[in-house]
Amino acid sequence: MKLVKCISIISVLSILLISCGGEVLPKPKAFLSLEYPEANYAKVQSDCPYTFEKNQIATIIPKKNCWIDVDYPALNATLHLSYIAIDGNLNKLLEDVQKLTYEHAVKADAIEPTVYENAKQNVYGMVYEVEGNVASQAQFYVTDSTKHFLTGSLYFNTKPNYDSIYPAVVYIKKDIRTLIESLEWEE
Structure with a gap:
C-alpha cells in the first residue's frame, strides 16, 4: 500500500513539474471595438x-x-475652419499654416503631408496627418491662390492619447477628405 501511495505521489509531482514548464505571460489588453455610423453627407x-x-x-x-x-x-x-480672404498675403498664410502644423513635431511620431489639387474646382492645398499624442491630429489648408484661403484643424476635447482616439481620427479624416473634395468657392 505504501508503494502505491509513493508511486501516486511521485506521479502527481512529476505531472506538476512537467506541466509548469515555460514562461508565464500576462493576457494581452483588450481593445475597444468602436463602431461609427456610416457617413451621410449634405451640403x-x-x-x-x-x-x-x-x-x-x-x-x-x-x-x-x-x-x-x-x-x-x-x-x-471639433474641426475648426478658418476662412481668410487673400489680399497679397498668400505666402504669409502658407507660412503660418506650416508653422502651426510643425509646432506639433515635438510630440508627434510622424507628420505626413499630402498635396491636394483639383483644377476643375480651382482648389489646391495640403493635408497634414499628424500621428502621436499631439493636440491636433489633422491640419489642412485649401486655396484658389487668388481670393480664398481656408484652413482647418482637428482637435479632440480630451488629453491626447493617440491609441484611444485613433478610430475617431480615422473616421473624421474621411470627413475632412470629403469636405476638401466637395469644396466650392463662391464668386
Whole structure:
C-alpha cells in the first residue's frame, strides 16, 4: 500500500513539474471595438464665400468672419475652419499654416503631408496627418491662390492619447477628405 501511495505521489509531482514548464505571460489588453455610423453627407450653405459637404452626425457652429466649427459631439471632437480672404498675403498664410502644423513635431511620431489639387474646382492645398499624442491630429489648408484661403484643424476635447482616439481620427479624416473634395468657392 505504501508503494502505491509513493508511486501516486511521485506521479502527481512529476505531472506538476512537467506541466509548469515555460514562461508565464500576462493576457494581452483588450481593445475597444468602436463602431461609427456610416457617413451621410449634405451640403452646407451659408453666407460665406465657400460651400462644402459635411457628415450629418456633425453640427455646424458659425463663428464671426466666416469661421466655422464642425462639431462632433459623439466623438468629442471639433474641426475648426478658418476662412481668410487673400489680399497679397498668400505666402504669409502658407507660412503660418506650416508653422502651426510643425509646432506639433515635438510630440508627434510622424507628420505626413499630402498635396491636394483639383483644377476643375480651382482648389489646391495640403493635408497634414499628424500621428502621436499631439493636440491636433489633422491640419489642412485649401486655396484658389487668388481670393480664398481656408484652413482647418482637428482637435479632440480630451488629453491626447493617440491609441484611444485613433478610430475617431480615422473616421473624421474621411470627413475632412470629403469636405476638401466637395469644396466650392463662391464668386
